[in-house]
Amino acid sequence: MSFLILSAYKCIKFRCKKGGLRVQEYIRKRVLDIGNYIMESSATVRQTADIFGVSKSTVHKDVTERLPLINEKLAMEVKQILESNKAERHIRGGEATRKKYQES
Template sequence: MKEYIEERAVEVGNYIVDKKATVRQTAKVFGISKSTVHKDVTERLEKINQSLARRAREVLDLNKSERHIRGGMATRGKYQKIKKNTKAIQG
């Protein structure tokens, strides 16, 4: 494995653990795809630093178990905004 990929995998793992970040948030910060973040944490980091890989995986598993809640909150906010705008237009 190339050195820069190993370094990125460690940086990604540390970022996820430190910030409790989601895959999507991490991908945006590092300018890489979600699948690359996932591969860095689940495959590459496991070979480099098992302890960090385990901690990052725990954060990602927690985020995955909570994503339906975040999705519901986003949908609720969307419809509240629509309702507010409709009332403003109706006056």
């Protein structure tokens, strides 16, 4: 599945299943797009934020708070990927530092 990031999402309100929360349709679409993107690419929060043009905080809020209200199964799968990324981040940081000093 390829992702086409649109700057203008349709703005229609809908009612979530739990708690009667109202979320605009463009936010719901972004949340599902982000969840699917992370599932397919195992991307980090930072990488996902760059792709979608939003902040890391927005990505984190979307996948931890909004996604479980919209699609619980996808939220659980994304959570596992993010936990895996978190466990590996010290390795990626060490690699980045090594590359930095090799180039100097």
